[in-house]
Amino acid sequence: MKKENYKKHAQSTINLQILALQKLKKSIGNAFNQAVKLIGECTSKTILVGVGKSGHVASQIAASLSSVGAPSFALSANDCSHGDLGSISKKDILILISNSGETAELKPITSYANRNRIALIGVTAKKNSLLYKAADIKLLIPEVKESGPGSIVPSSSIIAQASLGSSLVISVMKYKKHGIMLFKKWHPAGSISKKLLTVKDLMIAEKNKIPFVNENLKMQDALKILKHKNLGFIIARNNKKITTGILT
Template sequence: MTQDMLSNRAIVTVARQVLETEGAALQLMANQLPEDFCAVVRLMLATTGRVIVSGIGKSGHIGRKISATLASTGTPSFFVHASEASHGDLGMITPDDICILISNSGETQELRDVVAHSRRFSIPLVAISSKLNSTLMQAADYKLLLPKAPEACPMGLAPTTSTTLTLALGDALAVALMEQRNFKPENFRTFHPGGKLGAQLATVAQLMHTGDSIPLVPMDMPMKDVLLVMTSKGFGAAGAVEGGVLRGVVSDGDLRRNMEHLMSCRAADVATLNPVTVSGAMLAAEALAIMNGRKITTLFVVDEAGVPTGILHLHDLLRAGVA
């Protein structure tokens, strides 16, 4: 066996040990959820201000992520650096806010001014720590105690398991709040308008063509006139309406199937009746799935009464980055 193979085996062994150690700690916390967890969720739901997260070092990095997750999932939040708080940033924290302070030891000196500020102005204080009898936990109104679990670092010094637990606890708070608020995909898109995620959460109404752009014809229109509408609108389809309600769709495929007697027909003779339609509130990604499943390139958008409100083409989805 080569030295490289021996080295790879050792690397894989260590990696597995780390993941198993941290995984076991997460399971332990799931089984021993902090006693004040539900109370903290209710506190955050009821606040009229923001959730201020603070920490130093690795705890600070984790705190930034927790704050960012909260803010992007409907809970106003921002991170205050513990050291900067002592040099003016305490002014960012108001009596309407909640403070979540993170310190694995519970004895982080840099947090003392934030703690004092919260006590002075009666700002609810939530502490995340693994030491129940620490200074921070004793000062807190709500205590989120991390379970006793070894760090994955072989020396037991580098924050590994403890930071993973804190990060996961922050995710648990954020998701619990999302569930309580009935946070929906459309709400999520409000905070994620850019990039691929924003595109995936776009609605049909945001991408569809409306007004005069919609190719609509009466059911009794002669096909020679229907062809002119289809050509001028450029969607390769026309919606056949009766009484303002969409009754059918004339597509390129319908034209080919009726080629022999096409010019003697009316829209009603050629159209596919009871066509598949979508609502404007549907996610664009769902509309794309329908197009792929039905092997079509256009979808008419209708309201609850069946009245056409728009048309969506596959190219619209591609340009928006949905596909």
């Protein structure tokens, strides 16, 4: 039995995705600027809905938008027709993602948005689709070749959607002028928090917790304070409260 070389399949998939991103880069137009401005000025929530694999992309974009100070959440397209449309208010922005723009789950959502004058951003690859026609801002992503047998496995299109989403996130962050310190505010844990840690973060905020001792204090008493404070150091000062040394 001939041994299959899966490396070539991986390289083929990646090449198709690179081509998809190159097409996406060329497709970015003024509608993208309009979407950034709309999201950046939103005083309520940005709600993302995707159908199928696009639903997972929607969740990722929503999480990333929230992390840069644009409060967002994702909804299931199917659940929207079973009560979740009530989560969407007139001040919200709705972003619908669907490669075909024609799936059955979309109709109730687009109708609700249009009927209630809720700002709708449509992300689709089909210019004549239901979603494209219903959207106030139309983000048309290029039609791309998918990977796998028959070129039917959502892969290149998903990468394009995710990349467009990441581009929106960074652009909204720039629009809002949210810098690193605000980004840190929304990331108090994990490796990102550690990278953004400053000396001030480690400083003792309350003055009475700083272990000051008089320089004439006996060493055995100083060591007791060192152990009790559990900070790894004490600061020695003279009678004029001028620092004369540090014991660690």
